[in-house]
Amino acid sequence: MNTSRLEAFSDGVIAIIITIMVLELKVPRGETFGALLPLIPVFLSYVLSFIYVGIYWNNHHHMLHACEQVTGPILWANLYFLFWLSLFPVTTAWVGENHAVAAPSALYGAVLLMAAIAYWILQQVIIGSQGEGSVLRRAVGSDWKGKISPALYVAGIAAAFWFPWLAQALYLLVAVLWFIPDRRIENTLVQHKA
């Protein structure tokens, strides 16, 4: 069983998640530019979540390129990852409507953390299925981003109770870390195929 249908299904779910987040951007009430003001925090949290989902889509895309065969545990680890991604729209909307408030900021970070853990589990399940000499293990290497991100999310969740803006700055920092291109998987694959 190859990865094509797994990719197609994941793409479908991720495409829908990224698009329904925009449904929280309600049509402004009023016909002036002033009517847009209350939408600004909702818009900003949409932008941040869009970037997060985009990063996950890119990384997922690369990771599945390093996966030759799909097993039952990979299917379920992938669904578990999609489950946590599917909660992004609701936590994004909550934090968008209540910016700089403890509970929404903490919950937003908790869902980010769970998605990161689920992504890590999926990565480990694929590595496990590849046995020794796993291409993905070499591609991932020391995985410092994968290790530092959960720590930053936990710091963000803790910070949310005192300084919600700091929490959001930390979440943004993780996004920036991942956004900076990382050619590990690409390079390892190129070497592997050469």
Add this chain to the structure above:
Amino acid sequence: MNTSRLEAFSDGVIAIIITIMVLELKVPRGETFGALLPLIPVFLSYVLSFIYVGIYWNNHHHMLHACEQVTGPILWANLYFLFWLSLFPVTTAWVGENHAVAAPSALYGAVLLMAAIAYWILQQVIIGSQGEGSVLRRAVGSDWKGKISPALYVAGIAAAFWFPWLAQALYLLVAVLWFIPDRRIENTLVQHKA
């Protein structure tokens, strides 16, 4: 006519069903963790339905792997199966808003039952199209899970009128039964191709 477009369309519909279920998780009213409390039953029924849709997606994925050619009746049996899956979001939301109540619990089970029957019909239509020596028939074997599930759903529907929580426990039991990996189709396919 091969199965690729049928898979793509089914994946699209299933991806959308799994994602619109999450739309029932409304943005909490309020900015405290307390505002999350009323969402807990909705969240739990989302989790159960997510697992159900995930199980169906996995099984559908395997079943279509054992199907070489798509006929008109297969297309319609597949649409009939997707029809019942498409009712999961509304019954999930109803049971989520009214947990431990007779009618929503019974209706939830009835839709699960109809989806199971539709899945069984699709399986029979594919087996029928393959004639004697059907790969799928051998793969499915005695199909004890397929036989016991409808009985458990019927028991759940009956239980819903007196003990709604028992109904939900029975539905969960069926999910657990299916979740436990089942290598029949994979093994038969491997043998068939060897």
Add this chain to the structure above:
Amino acid sequence: MNTSRLEAFSDGVIAIIITIMVLELKVPRGETFGALLPLIPVFLSYVLSFIYVGIYWNNHHHMLHACEQVTGPILWANLYFLFWLSLFPVTTAWVGENHAVAAPSALYGAVLLMAAIAYWILQQVIIGSQGEGSVLRRAVGSDWKGKISPALYVAGIAAAFWFPWLAQALYLLVAVLWFIPDRRIENTLVQHKA
């Protein structure tokens, strides 16, 4: 340019249309079976529209199998067809909330008529692109279903003003006509490839 991306995009749009129609099945207000009663007409119009979209998906699937090359006009004729399909959810919901009423029944039929015309245009554009000896022209043959359907829709629209239920019976009749399997395209393709 081959048909694969056109199929994928059309499948995506049709999958979403078929799924968002179910969003009109609102969560029942109340926790008894009685709360389901007001949903019955909405449910029935959902079933009818689901069948219609299913028929179109099947036929579209077959038609594109008889299309070897995608041209600019085919892309636009396909989008025009998807445009009319995209109006099914709103007319379905209107007729579901106002069953046996003139205007919704007539509008429902008008959108069905426009979709049928758009489908016919797409078919003609593909035939035109294939030049003489078009596989699709031979496959379609006399196309009596394609000719009688618009007449029945027009009759239904007219009937809607006096006997809305008759209108809906006529729309159902067209669905039944198309639902009965039609092996023209499949057979012609088989002959063509042999």
Add this chain to the structure above:
Amino acid sequence: MNTSRLEAFSDGVIAIIITIMVLELKVPRGETFGALLPLIPVFLSYVLSFIYVGIYWNNHHHMLHACEQVTGPILWANLYFLFWLSLFPVTTAWVGENHAVAAPSALYGAVLLMAAIAYWILQQVIIGSQGEGSVLRRAVGSDWKGKISPALYVAGIAAAFWFPWLAQALYLLVAVLWFIPDRRIENTLVQHKA
């Protein structure tokens, strides 16, 4: 890494955008044809946006045909383009509910402008990735439509403050310009492959 998964994901997002725009066409309140009157401007703005998304889909389709290899920057430029497309539903709904009003007309144009810029960036990133002798650069040629469109959008945004209908006429004019078939990319690809 080839373009197939990028196409599939983009198709998914675009299919969803085109379909959720129709969700703004709310079910008419009332059961007469008169109930449809308030929907006319919403319908017209839906038609215009549908055409826009259709044009972008067609062009995107052609552009990716001229792209042999997907790089990290292409993935992000594509997501950036999809981000702006994802704002079409909300600006379409706002302009549909407030036709001939300054702010919604200007914002609608601004999002069109940003999408055009994002599309241009994506085009430049692909050209850059192809190095000298880029197929896409030759295909795009002088790109007069790509150059005149932003100017017309800016004119439309400015006009929105005094003559909102003129703004919408200008946006329509750009759509018409792009709708007129343009065989540059197709021709260049045909020559390139010959």
